[in-house]
Each structure stands twice: as structure tokens, then as C-alpha cells.
Amino acid sequence: MTTFTSDDRENAKKLVEEAPYHPGYEDAAMGNSLAGAEQQGDDDKDYKEALRNKDKAKADSTLNILNANFKYFGYGYMNDPHEAIPPIEPTFYSFRTMVGLGFWFVLLFILGLIFILRNKLDNKKWFLYIAIFTIPLAYLATQMGWIVAEVGRQPWVIQDLMPTMAAVSKINTSSVQLTFVLFAVTFTILLIAEIKIMLSQIKKGTNEGRVK
Numbered sequence: 001m002t003t004f005t006s007d008d009r010e011n012a013k014k015l016v017e018e019a020p021y022h023p024g025y026e027d028a029a030m031g032n033s034l035a036g037a038e039q040q041g042d043d044d045k046d047y048k049e050a051l052r053n054k055d056k057a058k059a060d061s062t063l064n065i066l067n068a069n070f071k072y073f074g075y076g077y078m079n080d081p082h083e084a085i086p087p088i089e090p091t092f093y094s095f096r097t098m099v100g101l102g103f104w105f106v107l108l109f110i111l112g113l114i115f116i117l118r119n120k121l122d123n124k125k126w127f128l129y130i131a132i133f134t135i136p137l138a139y140l141a142t143q144m145g146w147i148v149a150e151v152g153r154q155p156w157v158i159q160d161l162m163p164t165m166a167a168v169s170k171i172n173t174s175s176v177q178l179t180f181v182l183f184a185v186t187f188t189i190l191l192i193a194e195i196k197i198m199l200s201q202i203k204k205g206t207n208e209g210r211v212k
């Protein structure tokens, strides 16, 4: 993931402002109009026509434009420099929450280790309570990390080359709904089974203290 500084954002803005048209793969090779620049349509047509007419010189010159702009490949899809800026707030706060929790876990482990080595863990009821309440925080940290990775990389699927808008799969809504329901049902059944097994084990209890 790339972390954007304010300088990066300024550069991204300048980049798109200074050269509003950068041909992307589809523009140059398939003649798709996505950048919204008037010049683009002509270039696409020129390139396709050059290919059709086997006009190597013209095809080469269009290809040269693509090669010269290759490092801006993905910017060809954007109409506004602001589209290159990721949502800063969710990334900022999620990252700090994740790292804060990471430090909290390390502190808790060190404390736990000290108590274990001193054979005092059983007496520290407050510590055991804190440890139990820390369990869900591990899930929270994971979710925050995922937000950092996924939101922080926007709008790119591949930095500078492929924006998210160009990578959206053409899947029917019904397919997504069907798999969602299937997963929801399967995992709910598994959850019920797991809770049943745990409850029956708890009812049985341990063998400790029992006379055999």
C-alpha cells in the first residue's frame, strides 16, 4: 500500500492538471473512450484505422504516445485530479487504531509473562478480566488493518496503472446475492453446531476433583 503524503497529493493533482489526457491501455489498443478528452476519440480512431490499414508508421507513433505516458497509464481514466486522492480520514484513524491496539497487545503479553514467571497470574483477577475483554480487540485491529489496506490504496488496483473503476467485475447482482445467502446459511449452521458442542462440553465439565 502507498501512504500518500500531502506532497504526493499535490503531485497527483499537478500530474493530471498538466496533462489532462494520458492514453490508457484501452484507449490506445482498443479505442475505448474513458478519459473524456476530445482529443482522445480522434487518437483512438487514428490508431484503430492505422491498424486496419496496416499503417505501421501511424500505429507506431500512436504507440509512442502510449509508451511516453506509460507511467501515467491509469490516469487516462480520470476526469478530475481529485479522483487520484484516497479517502484520508478512514485510513488515518484506522491505521492509528490498529497500531495502538498492536502496542496494547504487546504490553499485555509482557505483563502476562511477568505474572506467569512470578507465579502470580491466578491472583490477578483484574488482569484476567482485561485479557478476556481484549479478545474482541484483536478482531477490531484486523478489521482496521483491512480498512488501511483497502481504503488506503484507493483509487488504485495497481498504483498509477489501473484504477479501481477500470477493474470492476461484470458480475450479476443475483450471483452476488446467491453466494451471500449460501455463505450466510452455511456459517450460521456451523455456528449453531459449534455452540451446541461447546454447551454440551461445558455441561459435562472437567474430570478435575471427581472421584473415579
Ligand code: HEM
Pocket: 001, 002, 098, 099, 100, 101, 102, 103, 105, 138, 139, 141, 142, 143, 144, 145, 146, 147, 148, 149, 150
Ligand atoms: C503494532 C503495529 C502495527 C503496525 C505498524 C501495522 C502496520 C500495518 C500496515 C503498514 C499495513 C498496510 C499493509 C499494506 O497494505 O501495505 C497493515 C495492514 C494490516 N494490519 Fe497492521 N500493523 C500493526 C498491528 C496490527 C495488528 C495488531 C493487527 C491484528 C491483530 C493488524 C492487522 C492488519 C491487517 C489484517 C492488515 C491488512 C492486510 C491486508 O489486507 O493486506 N495489524 N498493518
